[in-house]
Amino acid sequence: MLDFFLWAAVAILAASLLGLYRALFGPTIIDRIIGVNVIGTKTIAVILLIGLIFKQVDMFIDIAFVYALINFIGTLAFCKYMERKGVHGGPSK
Amino acid sequence: MNIACIVLVSLGILFLVLGAVGLIRFPDFYTRLHAAGKCDTLGSMLIVSGLALYDGFSLTSVKIIAIAVFIFLTSPTATHAILRAAFKNNVSHWTKDKQ
Numbered sequence: 790m791l792d793f794f795l796w797a798a799v800a801i802l803a804a805s806l807l808g809l810y811r812a813l814f815g816p817t818i819i820d821r822i823i824g825v826n827v828i829g830t831k832t833i834a835v836i837l838l839i840g841l842i843f844k845q846v847d848m849f850i851d852i853a854f855v856y857a858l859i860n861f862i863g864t865l866a867f868c869k870y871m872e873r874k875g876v877h878g879g880p881s882k
Numbered sequence: 883m884n885i886a887c888i889v890l891v892s893l894g895i896l897f898l899v900l901g902a903v904g905l906i907r908f909p910d911f912y913t914r915l916h917a918a919g920k921c922d923t924l925g926s927m928l929i930v931s932g933l934a935l936y937d938g939f940s941l942t943s944v945k946i947i948a949i950a951v952f953i954f955l956t957s958p959t960a961t962h963a964i965l966r967a968a969f970k971n972n973v974s975h976w977t978k979d980k981q
Contacts, residue, residue, distance in 0.1 A: 790884060790936075793888060793891075797891050797892075797895060797929075800895045800899070801895060801898060801929075803899075804895070804898045804899045804901075804902040805902070807902035807903065807905060807906050808902055808905060808918075810906060811905050811906065811914070816911075817911060817973065819911055819964060819967065819968045819973060820911060820914065822964055823905070823911075823914060823915055823918050823964060824905070826918075826922075826960055826961075826964070827901070827902070827905060827918050827922055830922045830923075830926050830953070830957060831898060831922075831926070833926060833930070833949065833953070834894070834898075834926055834929040834930060834933075837929075837930060837933050837946065837949075838933070841933060841936065846937070846942050847942060850942065850945045850946060850949070853949055854945075854948070854949055854952070857949060857952055857953060857956065858952075860960075861956040861959070861960055864960040864963065864964065865959075865960065865963050868960075868963040868964050868966070868967040869963075869967075871967045871971070872966065872967040872970055872971070875971055
């Protein structure tokens with residue numbers, strides 16, 4: 790069962806590499822925001838899996854909850870900023 | 883219980899990988915957000931629910947379910963906020979001529 794959790798974490802990390810590509814090479818700033826948001830959502834699941842692998846779920850649940858909160862607030866604040874300031878970084882592809 | 887956990891986590895990983903492939907392959911900002919928003923919400927909720935089933939019913943699983951509810955509330959809200967920021971700034975969408 791622990792092996793399954795380990796491989797699940799590896800698969801989720803491989804999927805978040807695709808999001809990292811979009812965050813690095815996105816044509817517009819908004820694409821980069823999507824990439825960061827996707828990586829943050831996947832990280833919550835990875836943190837829970839790490840807690841189950843190391844048998845310390847009690848501690849890692851709180852970390853995952855705080856991470857979900859920070860991810861949401863950060864995305865919202867960045868979107869408010871972009872909404873006022875305007876989206877620069879070239880036309881969308 | 884372990885079989886239900888494995889099935890839910892595998893389904894969630896499938897959804898996450900498909901959403902990430904859509905994030906790479908789609909031509910436009912709006913279609914990329916369409917792939918990423920929904921697939922990420924469902925995949926994360928499936929994985930977190932599957933992990934809640936692993937230990938049986940306890941305080942730990944109740945807290946993990948609380949994380950799933952939080953994801954269910956906040957992930958579509960974040961998607962909507964991103965979309966509104968793009969829409970108010972007139973980010974052009976993909977048409978057939980532009981390819």
